[in-house]
Amino acid sequence: MPALFKELATYASDNTDRNTYNIAYHTSYHKKESISHQKLDLLIKSLELSIGQPWVNDSEWDNIIPDIIALVDMMRKYSEHLVKSNTLMAAIHHNDDSARNSANNSHMFRVFGCKEDDLNDQYRELNDAILQHGFY
Structure with missing residues (x-):
């Protein structure tokens, strides 16, 4: 950890019992939050404004900037990437054409309940279809 962070009260102690960051990390529930394009843009602008501040010219920030x-x-x-992906997915969603290649579409088989003696006969069509494909 850079020496600059060691000066902050949150990270000051190496003792994991006293370091408030470690206490919060090890005792709280961490949920991965989804991030929107708008929120990400706000964070970008905030960081850009921060690195434009006069206090950033101090020598201790030279390694971090x-x-x-x-x-x-x-x-x-x-x-x-989020904008491109969202635009592409919206176009696919609102398109009347299939998003998949029709040659790759799945095949549906209806198998009725059967007694154990008839099991092989019931699944023969499904088994034959699976064996005809190189992957499944």
Whole structure:
């Protein structure tokens, strides 16, 4: 951990019993939250505003600023990916054409309940169809 973070009260202690970050990490429930394009854009703008502040010119920030700029770049690329994916999925959803290639569509087999003696006969059509394909 960079020395700059060690100066912050949250990360100051190496003792896991006293370090408030470790206490919160080990005792709380962590739920992975979905992030929207709008929220990601707000975070990007917030980081860009932060690195433009005068206090960033202090020498202790020299090691962190390039990483923050790289993070902003990654976030921007991910945000663009979200927009492209959403646009593509919306186009597929509202399209009348099948999203799948019709040659790859699945085959449905209806198998009625049967006695144990008739089991092989009931599943013969399904078994033959599976054996005809190289993958299933």
